[in-house]
Amino acid sequence: MSPNADVIDIHPARQQRVLMLSWEYPPVLVGGLGRHVHALSVALAAAGHEVTVVTRHAEGAPLEEYADGVRILRAPEDPVTFPLATPALLAWTMAFNHTLTRTALRAAESGEYDVVHAHDWLVAHTAVTISEHLDLPLVTTIHATEAGRHQGWLPEEMNRTIHGVEHWLSNSSARVIACSGYMRDQVTTLFDVPAGRVDVVPNGVNARAWQARPRAVTAARARFAADGPLVGYAGRLVYEKGVQHLVEAVPHLRHRHPGLRVVIAGDGPYKDELRARVDGLGLTDTVRFTGFLTESQLPAMLGATDATVVPSLYEPFGMVALEAAAAGAPLAVAATGGLAEIVEPGVTGMTFPHSDPDALAGAVDRLVGDEVFARRVARRARTMVGERYGWSTIAASTAASYATARREHVPLRVRRAAAPLAGVRSKIAIPEGRLLAV
Secondary structure, three states, rough: OOOHHHHOOOOOOOOOOEEEOOOOOOOOOOOOOOHHHHHHHHHHHHHEEEEEEEEEEEOOOOOEEEEEEEEEEEOOOOOHHOOOOOOOOOHHHHHHHHHHHHHHHHHOOOOOOOOOEEEEEEHHHHHHHHHHHOOOOOOEEEEHHHHHHOOOOOOOOHHHHHHHHHHHHOOOOOOOEOOOHHHHHHHHHHHOHHHHHEEEOOOOOOHHHHOOOHHHHHHHHHHOOOOOOEEEEOOOHHHHHHHHHHHHHHHHHHHOOOOEEEEEEEEOHHHHHHHHHHHHHHOOEEEEEEEEOOOOOHHHHHHHEEEEEEOOOOOOOOOOHHHHHHOOOOEEEEEOOHHHHHHEEEOOOOEEOOHHHHHHHHHHHHHHHHHHHHHHHHHHHHHHHHHHOOOOHHHHHHHHHHHHHHOOOOOOHHHHHOOOOOOOOOOOEEOOOOOOEO
């Protein structure tokens, strides 16, 4: 690419060469990020863009391959990484970025690129290094923030350091992509990024993959339900997902709806505490923990529910709500973060204030108590998913962000000539009401 971006005819519909950086990519799937990067990369490639993903190696996976139209390079783990792969997350991350950077440089030796696209803070050092080395614009997707995960405060030094890296990465990027208006506001407030540099591009969903066959839905109903309504939850079992408030709502719902069953699909560090509370409330016959369900089992379970609940305290986007809607489940979601932007109360589902078990019970009661209403909002939600959140639409919006970043890119020699800032400060609240500067 010519160093003078002003003379380049950039159009988002034309082919762009993308160097994508992510610590997750199949077969490494820890959370939703790896699935997002995979689906986005495949959709971009299908639209005619050249996509190279540089990611973490997994045992048994090739170091380099072409799959689904995407070139994939996996960073072999450094020997020093093994003793660092402990609770010392920051040390592991630095070691990982060393090998990721070398692999990205190898990708650059055998290909030319127009833009670098980073996903979250775990690849920040590689992203900034490669962007500067190749003098390319950097686009970063912030999928979540450390401050958001901790409800606006940073309890430990590690959390404050991660926040600082997020701040640095965001401000080093020509464009920042946020998955919702809520996340855009977080990025601009927490990281002092001008709103004009933040593009809202929602996460996508492959709606067809979440539409189970009727026979599978019937089998899931027989497996999980009794002779009353079936209420579902799917996701990680961590405090911020709010599953504890669903559990607290069950006694009221069980009283209103005899034969009620609640299925909780997923796993996580909060599982034992949730199980203990279920036992304490005498709900062991009503609430069932399944662990993670397979890719074929989960859509069938969601499609079999009379209501699927997303009770998150913090949710940058709310991917599980889209997946459940695509599966045909009536939705009851907390009116927080991106969830509030997905579900329109009474139209595509029901909403309730987060951390309010009584309100949660009321929203679920509205769905399970009126089957005609529940099926109507479920149909509208499924239609909405197909119209707004298909991956081809998401890829086109992302390509437009790339084009804007290239058009606005300031060459490195010009940036170096500019006077450096004296310092950058970002303020967030901590429990004592003081302000923490990072």
